[in-house]
Ligand SMILES: Nc1ncnc2c1ncn2[C@@H]1O[C@H](COP(=O)(O)OP(=O)(O)OP(=O)(O)O)[C@@H](O)[C@H]1O
């Protein structure tokens with residue numbers, strides 16, 4: 001069973017203006033197997049997107065300690081495209097607009113990147129799959145002819161990330177706030193797309209601020225990240241608890257101090 005494992009991960013970023021280095025992740029532990037659905041919740045600025053970007057290999061994020069492995073093989077030092085070929089996919093919180101490459105060309109290239117060069121996906125097979133996915137997501141096919149994300153509305157970008165997910169079919173997907181900016185119907189459509197991916201060969205990590213998404217995509221494990229660490233792991237009921245107590249309640253429960261975006265907090269039961 002494929003496993004994505006994050007061990008004692010410490011990550012720093014350097015501020016583009018001041019060049020000062022700041023530690024964001026302070027010892028994250030997380031183990032995900034295929035067939036599992038995980039969710040991460042946590043206050044703004046705690047490092048959730050930093051974790052996603054670091055797993056995917058964004059060079060802005062410097063790993064100073066710990067490891068990220070896929071099936072026991074370290075991903076550190078491997079560029080983004082190699083990680084994508086190995087089966088990782090990231091739906092970014094703020095998907096980038098890329099002029100000059102159409103959505104369709106991008107997805108076809110991404111699918112072919114995972115196949116041997118001498119065996120590209122037959123165009124008819126690709127288009128048939130793409131059409132099916134467009135239908136599930138209630139998207140019009142002219143979206144695929146447009147430049148990637150260019151001029152897409154916030155919700156269209158999010159829906160398009162799920163179109164890519166369904167078409168590229170990675171082994172592990174990280175969905176960073178896939179629910180942000182979606183109207184009520186779009187949320188259900190996006191959830192339907194993610195749920196269709198469910199299989200013993202696919203694992204998903206969803207980052208969200210709201211329990212509502214988890215009504216549609218049921219998580220096996222919910223992790224709470226605070227101060228750059230996973231401080232608590234539980235089942236879906238943890239998200240409901242959080243919704244009623246807020247992070248303040250959890251801070252009290254765990255004996256954490258208030259105001260702790262940058263503070264060092266003890267690792268909770270999220271470590272494996
Ligand atoms: N490239 C960067 N340069 C400077 N600071 C950064 C950079 N990336 C992240 N940070 C800082 O790291 C901290 C964590 O940011 P991150 O985006 O990971 O938080 P988050 O948990 O995803 O928050 P949100 O819920 O608001 O999306 C923030 O204080 C942020 O300003």
Ligand SMILES: [Mg+2]
Pocket residue numbers: 048049050093176
């Ligand atoms: Mg974020």
